[in-house]
Amino acid sequence: MPRPKSLSTTRIAAAALAVIDRDGLAGLSMRAVAAELSMGTMSLYRYVTDREQLEGFVVDLVLSDVDTTRPPRASWARQVTILVERVRDAVGAHPAVVPLTMTHRHTTASLLRWSEAVLAALTDGGFTGPHRAIALRTLLKYVIGSIQLEHLGALSGPGTTAMANLPPAEFPLLAQTARHAQPIPPDEEFRRGLSIVLRGLHASQ
Template identity: 35%
Template sequence: MARPRNPLLSHERIVAAALRVIDEEGLAALSTRRLAAELGVSGPSLYNHFATKDELLDAVVDSVVGEVDLSMLGRDPWPEALRAWARSYRAALVAHPRLVPVLASGPGRRPHALRLADAVFGALVDAGWSPGEATRIGALMRYLVLGSALGSFAGGFPQDAAAYGDAYPHLGQAHLLAERQQQVDEGAFETALDALLIGLRAKFPAGARTQDQGSARRRKAGRSASSGAS
């Protein structure tokens, strides 16, 4: 039997191709016709895997969310866990910034997104935060991560020094921001994350503080015992 000219379609192959189209050309470029051309297949064959474009887009978004590391949640002390998780979440989104507007609508029924929300909420409640506080903290962390990944602050400034002049006396160095985009944007995110966690530490319930410290000691003791047994 002759081998097929093109590799057989799969859920994973379609999602990867759709993500490439979005990364390179934007959300508006994603269509059945464009995706079929990318894959070298006929348009109708895609419907065997995804009934609608929205269903496909959900799968693409969820594949990116699935790249976020959740292993520290429930394992490390909550401030360190939130910091490491937020960095991983932002890194996944910065790699695919054109998907951020879709993510802003919420997790919907996407499995990886719901798993992420469950892990963050559970880790906070287990640490001693009330369910209401854990919900609000999860929301504000999400606002920070999505907002920082949505676009570049530094990249939005003209690199032409003449664009500022005497009319903007405090922006004499603003033309340098664009070439330092990564440094400025990552620094802003880390500053906001530091400030947020400092504020949360101060707000952490006094009764739960002892519980969290005891949990940290037990985790450390468990790791030490594991190291000694290996």
């Protein structure tokens, strides 16, 4: 008879997430998670098949509390905005997890439910067929790319400062734009960018 399991998937995922938050995605390994749980690496294999399954557990945990309920009586664009902002809040709290959301998008129940809700909102907006597929992919690209830029190259960071100080004779527009960009807070950057994307999707119908 196998020994009874004493670790839940949630606890394992939480340990893996702690490793990623501390050491980055490159630091994630079965050995590191086992150490986080104060157990031997081989013992962890009683609960997890391999790193790929471990990654899936992490994505599910990060997105498990995302509300996929669409706000009633809201326009399709407002529905999409709210759904996208909820994912941004959840994933943005653990930015190193961002790449995993794409590689596990087809196996993570939470992300599948979110995608279904977004597609329902797009359908309300008249999106169908290939146009709806492209719209969903565009939104995914925007939210994932925005999170990465916010945490790896924030407008308030040294990269923008360096561009603001470029020689104006050689890079007049880039230097001026960077100076305007520096004081823009992350939330405003995200929401105004998303608004542009939604208007573009609507105009392309």
